[in-house]
Amino acid sequence: MPEPDPYENPKEAVAPTGAGGAMDLAMSEAETLERGGTGRPRSLWSDAWHQLRRNPVFLVSALLIVFLVLIAIWPQILTGADPLRCDLSKSQQGSAPGHPFGYDTQGCDVYTRTVHGARASITVGVCATLGAALLGSLLGGLAGFFGGWWDALLSRIADVFFGIPVVLGGLVFLSVVTSSTVWPVVGFIVLLGWPQIARIARGSVITAKQHDYVQAARALGAGSGRMLLRHVGPNAVAPVIVVATIALGTYIALEATLSFLGVGLRPPTVSWGIDISNAAPQIRNAPHMLLWPAGALSVTVLAFIMLGDAVRDALDPKLR
Template identity: 35%
Template sequence: MSAPSDAPEKQVEESGAAAGAASGAPAAAERSLRQIAWQRFRRDKVAMGGAVVVVLLIAMALLAPLLTRLFGFPPNEFHQSLMDPLTGGALNDPADPASGIDPWGGMSSEHLLGLEPVTGRDMFSRIVYGAQISLLVAFGATVLCVVIGTVLGIVAGYFGGITDTIISRAMDIFLAFPLLLFAIALAGVVPDGAFGLQGNALRVGLLIFIIGFFNWPYIGRIVRGQTLTLKEREFVEAARSLGAGSGHILFRELLPNLITPILVYSTLLIPTNIIFEASLSFLGVGINPPTPSWGGMLSNSLDFYTTSPHYVIIPGLAIFITVLAFNLFGDGLRDAFDPRSSD
C-alpha cells in the first residue's frame, strides 16, 4: 500500500505562489524594510497629507522668484499709494482716500494675500521669500546637528569607557545651556561683517551654527543608545572576527542600521528649528530687514493687529502649517519604521 500523496498540498502552494507572482505583490517574508515602511506610510493618510504639504513648501521656496513674477511683486517694492496715510491700512479704493480701510487688507487678483501696512509691500511675495529663509536655516541647522550628533553618538556608544564618559558629559554641558538667551547674546554681539560674510549671509550662517551646534546632544543621545544595542549583535561580531577595523564597523556596519532613527528624528527636528529661527527674528536678532522672514513679519505686525489683522494671521498661519506638516510627516515615518507596527 503506497503512502498518501501530498500532491494536492503542493499544487495549492504552487498556485498561491503563482497568483502572488502574477499580482506583483511580494510575499511578506520577501519584502524589505523599505517596502514594508512605504506600505505602512502610504496607508497613513494624515502623514501622506503632511508629506504633500512639505513637498509643496519646498517647491514654493525653491521657485520663489518665479512665483513672485507670476503672482506678485518684488518683496521689497513699496505701494504706499494704496495705503491710508493715517492708519497705514489698505484703502478700499486707492483713487479715493476717503473710501475707508479695506477689511481684507488689500487682497485682490494682483495682491493675493494683501498688502503690508504702511509700506504696502506684497504679502504673498514676502511669505514666499520668508519660506526660503525658514527652510534654509532649518535644514542647514538640522544637517549640522545630525552630523555632529551622529558621529559623536556612534563613537561614544561603540568605544565606551573614557570616550563615552567624555562625550556624555559634553552632552550634559550643552544641554544645560540656556540656548535662547545664548543665541540672543551671540547674535547681538556679532558685527555685520565677519568670517568673510556680510549682512544676512552672515546672519543665516550664524543661525545655522547656533541652532545646529548646540542641539546635537539630543540626536547624539539617541544614536548612542542605539549603538550600545547594535554593537552586541551578531553581524558586528562577525565583522570583528573577519578582521574589520573600528572605522569599517562604525560606518559600514553600524551606521546603515542607524539611518532609520536618524531620518525620523531629523524630520521632527526641522519644525523645532523653524520655530527657533522665527523666535530669534521675532526678537530682532535673526534676519535683518528688509529681507522677509516669518518671525520678523510677526514682530512688525504687533502695531497693526487691530487695523490689519491679516498681517498677523498670514505669517502665523505660515509657521503653523509648516510646523504641523513636518510633525505629521515625522510621526508617520516613525510609525512606518516601527517594527512593532502591524502590517
C-alpha cells in the first residue's frame, strides 16, 4: 500500500521534529510572547505599559509621585498642625520632640511648612503642564497638519517666545501682579512653555501624516478633521507626553526660583521657594531651615524627570 502524500492533505502533514521543527517552535513561542499571550499584537501603549512595569526607575518615581500628590491633596496625612501658626520665642531653634525639622526665623514649624508646601508646587507644576501641553499640542498640531502660512506664522511667533529669558520674563511679568494665588505663576509658565510643546507636536504631526495609513484614509475620502483626530493625532501624541512629563519637574523648579526671587508665590501661600528664600540669609546659623524645603524640592523635581525618562524609553523603540 503506497504511503500517503502529506502535500495532498495539509491537515495530515506531520511537523518536523529535527532542528527545523525546534526552530519553528521557538519562533512560535517568541511570537506568542511578543503578542503578550493574548493572540493579538500589542499596540504602542500596551507595549509601553509592558516595558514600564518592568522598569524599576518608573516604579520608584511613580510611587514617589503618588505619595507627593497625596500629601499635596491631604497634608493632614502627615501633620495636623497649622503651617501659619508661629512662635517667635522658638525662632531658629533646632529639632525638638514633635518638631523633627526645627523652627524657621518666624518660629514656624519647618516640618509642617515642608509638608504643606507640596500643594502649591504640585498645583503649579500640574496646571502649567496641562495648559502648555493642550495649547502647544493644538497650535503645533494644526500648523504641522495644514502647513502653509499658518505654519510659518506659528513658527515665527514661537521664535519670539523662545527669545525671552525665562527668569527675566518672570521678573517683568509677575512684578506687576499683586495676587498671592498660584494662577499668575501658572499663566506665565504656560505663556512661555507652549512653544516648546508646539514645536514637538508640529514635528510629530508632520512625520505621522506621511504614513501610508493616512494617505489611504485621504484617498478613501476622509476629511481633514477625521484624519487629524482618528489617525494623525493618536500616533503623534507620544513625544508630547514625554516632553510634558519631563517639563513638569522643570516647571516646579521654575516656580520655586521665581518665589525665591520674590515675584512668584507670595505669603501667606506656603511654598518651598518662599521658605528657601527666607532661609538663605540664615544658612550659617540655622541650616536646617534650608535643608528640608530644598531637599523636598529636589526630590520632587528628580522624581518627575525620572518618570519622564522612563516614559521616553518605553515609547521610543529605538532606545530599547
